[in-house]
Amino acid sequence: MFHDLHPCRHPDLPARLRDETERATAVVLERVLEEIPLYRTLDPVQLADVRETVRIGYEATLELWAAGRLAAPEQLPPFRDNGATRAAEGRPLPLVLRAYRVSGLGIYDYVVDHPEVRLDPEEERNFARLTMAFVDQLSNEVTLGYVETTGQLANQQGRARREFLEDLLAGRLLGAAEVDERASTLGLVLPRSPRLIVAAPRLGDGSGLVDHARIALRELDRSHQADDDTPFRLQLITRGQLVLIDQAADPAHVRRALDAAGLTGVVLTVENLVDLAGAYQQARHVHEYLRTAVVSAGTVVAGDEASLLAVLAKARGDALTKPATSAILGDLLTPAHAVLLETLDAYFLTGNSVSAAHRLGVHAQTMRYRLKRIREITGRDPGLGWDRFLLETALRLSDRPDRVT
Structure with a gap:
C-alpha cells in the first residue's frame, strides 16, 4: 500500500523543520495531553519519557520523509523497547497506541500547517501516506514489545505467587509483617x-x-x-x-x-x-x-x-484404632466377606436397605440376607442406634483396600 513513497521534493525542507524539533515536540506533546486526559496525570519522569518519544518520532518522520522510505529494521528496536516499558508500567496498550496515533497526526498537522511550508497536493499526500505508514510500523513494534513483556511479567507474577503460597503452606513465613510485605510486593x-x-x-x-x-x-x-x-x-x-x-x-x-x-x-x-x-x-x-x-x-x-x-x-492412624475396629467388625474385614463389607458401606451411605440394594444393583431379598449375615458375624444390628454408631465408626476408621466410590 505504501510502496510508492518518494523523497520530499524540497530537499532542504526536512532539515529546516528539524531545527524546530524542540518547538514541534512541545506542540505535539500538548496535543497528546489535550486529547488523552489520562496522560496529564503522569509523574514528571513519565512525562519526560513521553516527551522524548515524541521528539524521536518527529525527527525520525522528517528523516524518512527526506529519504522517501519507511524505517529500516535496525531503527525499530527502541520502539519495541518503548512498548515493553509501557507494559512494565502497567499503562494500557490501547492508550499507548492512541498516543502514537495522536502524535503522528500532530506531527503531520505541524508540518502542513507551518506558515513557511507550502506543499502541493501531491507532496502533501506523500507526506500523509508516509506519516500514516510510519505510525503503523511503530504501533506494530510497540505492540510486540508490550505483549512479549506482558507475558513475561505474567509468568514471573504467577511464579512469585506460587512461591508465596508454597511458603505459606510450609510455614516458612514467620509473622504477619512478613506475610503483609510479601503480599504487598505481589500487589495483593x-x-x-x-x-x-x-x-x-x-x-x-x-x-x-x-x-x-x-x-x-x-x-x-x-x-x-x-x-x-x-x-x-x-x-x-x-x-x-x-x-x-x-x-x-x-x-x-x-x-x-x-x-x-x-x-x-x-x-x-x-x-x-x-x-x-x-x-x-x-x-x-x-x-x-x-x-x-x-x-x-x-x-x-x-x-x-x-x-x-x-x-x-x-x-x-492411632495405634489403638486397628485392634478396636477389628474387634467390632470381626471377620467382615477378611477377604472372604468383602461383599458384606461393601454392603455395609452402601447401607450407611444411603440410609436404608432399599436404596442400598439399588445402589449395589442387587435384589431386595439379597440385601436382607446380607444384612442378616452381618448381624450374625458381628453380633450387632446396623439398623439400631448404638450398634450402627459402633459399626460405622469402625468402618470409617478401618484400613481396608476395597471401598465403594
Whole structure:
C-alpha cells in the first residue's frame, strides 16, 4: 500500500523543520495531553519519557520523509523497547497506541500547517501516506514489545505467587509483617478471612486434575461475578490436590463449584495466613480421609464437619484404632466377606436397605440376607442406634483396600 513513497521534493525542507524539533515536540506533546486526559496525570519522569518519544518520532518522520522510505529494521528496536516499558508500567496498550496515533497526526498537522511550508497536493499526500505508514510500523513494534513483556511479567507474577503460597503452606513465613510485605510486593490485598480449599477428583475418576481445576476456577469466577466482587486467589497443584486460597462471598459457591468440577474437597476459613500451614495439614489429612473413607461420594465438607473429620482422620492412624475396629467388625474385614463389607458401606451411605440394594444393583431379598449375615458375624444390628454408631465408626476408621466410590 505504501510502496510508492518518494523523497520530499524540497530537499532542504526536512532539515529546516528539524531545527524546530524542540518547538514541534512541545506542540505535539500538548496535543497528546489535550486529547488523552489520562496522560496529564503522569509523574514528571513519565512525562519526560513521553516527551522524548515524541521528539524521536518527529525527527525520525522528517528523516524518512527526506529519504522517501519507511524505517529500516535496525531503527525499530527502541520502539519495541518503548512498548515493553509501557507494559512494565502497567499503562494500557490501547492508550499507548492512541498516543502514537495522536502524535503522528500532530506531527503531520505541524508540518502542513507551518506558515513557511507550502506543499502541493501531491507532496502533501506523500507526506500523509508516509506519516500514516510510519505510525503503523511503530504501533506494530510497540505492540510486540508490550505483549512479549506482558507475558513475561505474567509468568514471573504467577511464579512469585506460587512461591508465596508454597511458603505459606510450609510455614516458612514467620509473622504477619512478613506475610503483609510479601503480599504487598505481589500487589495483593489480603482478605480478612480467606478460605482454604483442598480438593481432588473423586476416587476412581481417571481424568486429569488440571481439567477439573480449570472447571472449578471458572465456576468460582462466575460466583464472584454474580457478587460483583473482585476475587483474591492464590492457587497451586501439589501432591495430587488443588490448593486454593480464595475469597469467596458464600461457602455455598465453593460447594457448587467443586461439585460442578467433580471434585471432593475440604473448605476451611483461615483467620490468619500466618497459621495457614496448620490449617493446610488438617485440610489435607481430612481430604485424604474423606476420599478413602467414602463418607459420601463427591462430598465437600467445611467448618465443623471438617473439624470432626479431622478427629477421625487422626484416630485412624492411632495405634489403638486397628485392634478396636477389628474387634467390632470381626471377620467382615477378611477377604472372604468383602461383599458384606461393601454392603455395609452402601447401607450407611444411603440410609436404608432399599436404596442400598439399588445402589449395589442387587435384589431386595439379597440385601436382607446380607444384612442378616452381618448381624450374625458381628453380633450387632446396623439398623439400631448404638450398634450402627459402633459399626460405622469402625468402618470409617478401618484400613481396608476395597471401598465403594
